[in-house]
Every structure is written in C-alpha cells, then in structure tokens.
Amino acid sequence: MAPAAPPLSGYRERPVLPRPPVQPVEGSRPVSWPGSQPDATSWPPADPRAAANASPPSNESWVPAEAKLCDGMETIARVGSRAILESEVAGGVNEFLEKNKDRIPPGQLEAQRKLLIQQRLRNRIETMLIYQDARKTIPPDGWTHIEKQLTKQFEEFELEKMMQRADVKTRHELDQKLRELGTSLEREKRGFMERTLAQQWVRQQVKKDDEITYDQMLIYYRDHQAEFTKPARARWEELMVRFAKYPDKAAAHEALARMGNQVLGGAPLADVAKAGSDGATSTDGGQWKWTTKGSLVCEELDQALFGLPIGQLSPIIEGPTGLHIIRVTEREEASVAPFLSAQVDIRQKIVQQRSEKQLKEYLASLQAKTPIWTKFDSDIADPQLSRRPEEPLRR
DSSP states (O other), X not given: OOOOOOOOSOOOOSOOOOOOOOOOOTTOOOOXXXXXXXXXXXXXXXXXXXXXXXXXXXXXXXXXXXXXXOOSOXXXXXXXXXXXXXXXXXXXXXXXXXXXXXXXXXXXXXXXHHHHHHHHXXXXXXXXXXXXXXXXXXXHHHHHHHHHHHHHHIIIIIHHHHHHHHTOSSHHXXXXXXXXXXXXXXXXXXXXXXXXXXXXXXXXXXXXXXXXXXXHHHHHHHHTGGGGEEOOEEEEEEEEEEGGGSSSHHHHHHHHHHHHHHHHTTOOHHHHHHHHOOSTTGGGTTEEEEEXXXXXXXXXXXXXHTTSOTTOBOXXXXXXXXXXXXXXXXXXXXXXXXXXXXXXXXXXXXXXHHHHHHHHHHHHHHHHTSOEEETTTTOTTSTTSSOOTTSOOOO
C-alpha cells in the first residue's frame, strides 16, 4: 500500500543506514534485436509453383559477422510472375538501421535487418497483389493516363519530401544517397507509383456501408464495454534521485530530502526539479502529463499517485532505480462513457470493422488465384510469411 501522508514538518537529511542492494532478477537479459539472409543467386526457381515446394540452398554466410548494406539485386519473393527484389524493401530498412546503429548491438544488426525485411515484405506482397489486379482490369489507354498522373504526383510532391528527409539539394545527390542504402531513385519512384495505385484501387473494392442501425450500435456498445471505460488517471510532479549517481542509498536519501525541504520551505517545485532532480521530466520542472492507474512500473509510486490527497507532497518513496517525492496536481476517477455520447465513436468503429472484413476477403480472393513464393518460406521464425494459393494472407 502507498505510505500514509501525514502533514510533514520536513524531510530527514541525516543519513540513514543503507539497505542491502537490490539483486538483479535471475534470468534477465537484454532485449534482442532480431537480420539478413543468404545471397542465393540461383534461387528461386523460375517456376513459382516449383518454388513453393522447394528449399533454398544453404549458405554459411546466412548471418554475417558484421552488418553490410545489401546490393539489392537478389529476388526475395515472387507474386505471380512479378519478382520482388531486395532493393524494393531494403532502402527503408537500411535507412532505419543507419539512423539507429548506435542503439543496436553490433552482433544483432543482421537479426534486426532480417526481421524488418520480413515485415516490409508482407506489405510489399499485398501491394503487388492489389496492383496486379488493377493492371489486369484497367484498359491500356486508361493506364497511360494514370501513369502520367502518378508520375506528376511523384515529381511535384513525393520527390521534395524525399530530398528533405535525405537532406540533399538535387536529384543526383538523392539518387546517390539511395544507392548507398541499396536502392535508387527510379526504384523508389516505381514503388511509390505502385503503392499509390494500390491504395486508390483498394478504396474502390472496399465500399463503406453507412447503413448502421440504432440496435447494431447498442449491441456493439454492450459487447465492447472496455472500449468505453476510462481508467482513473492523474497529473503529477516529481523530485527524484537515482541510486547510480550516489555512493549509497543514504547519500541519495539525504540529497532528495534537501530538495523536498526546499519545496516545503516555499520554493517552487519546478525550480527545484530543474536544478537538481534526476527524473525523466526534470527539464520540464518535474511535470508529468496524465498517467493512467496501473501504468507505472513502480507499484509504490502508482499507489501513492492514486492515494495521496491532491496538492500534498508525498513521503520519500523508494523505487527500483531511485527515490521519489511526488505531488498530485489533478486526478480523475474511472468512468464509463454513456451510450448517447459514444454513438459517433461506435458508428466509426463499426464502419472500420466492416471495411477491414471486406479488405481481408478481397486480399484472400487475390491470394487464392495468385502463386506466391518468398525466400523465407522455410524460415522457422516466420513460417507463414508465404502461403499456398488457396490460403489467405495474414494481416
């Protein structure tokens, strides 16, 4: 339970005897970042039906010792007769890894690359299914007009965004930077046109059903009460010291006690927090935005947050990484939105559910008549990335 919060005459600054150090949880380990795949230049077989039941050749360089940018020319999937090259998904993957290389352990870069490529490949397969369906349906003269419109859209809008993201001034500089990432300007342009056409085409296949009755909304409301329940939440401010910055807990306790006594003496908590607090929001004066009940890792803090009188400083609270003094500035109790005020939201949710159902059925119909192969077919980590023609794609 949260510590009681009697009127305080001041925080004890005399060092206290340190408690035994907290032992790390047995079996804990750093989060692993799942990489790349072998360069199977002779793979896949030309016939996608044969590829569906075949296995890729083994390759000892499946996980290189260090991350390397791919050249992008390897075929990693086939959708019908259309091959998907690694360059079609690698550009964004390599850009992400380059920006986050300091946060990912070197030994896990390739595992992370492989996971990201698989994730992007799913979206690419769906895009190609829809794009191919559109190409089969749109007459040649209509396609010529659409291609001109998409090219214009790319040149006038998307190209400028890409140059800003890459921090370059010319098309040539952009193309060079993209090639360093395993793709090219022409490949990105083609990918943009295919994605845009697929997005526009799918809107025509998935029709919005706006005929939603009062009874349907009421049934949804009763069946999804949790969606309309607002948990208790609070806004608060904090003074905090981290154990890692002090020789022992007694020294940390004394430092936080001094800050707490400054606030009790009339100093604004925001000024004290900016000057000496180690909390995540110290630069913002220790101010925390709305925090829902049960969302904090430290149970003692959570209990104090929803047990303290508003406006009163808490006693010193010990957490896993440090000591805290908090003050609740505003609090709202848990509540359930009434049906009358929730109707607009309910209608939108039902429309979204119906649209998602139509999209899933549409993709399943395309999948049923289109052979799909990926180089990850035999990958145990994601055995369902590729499906037989009769099996729908997972979303």
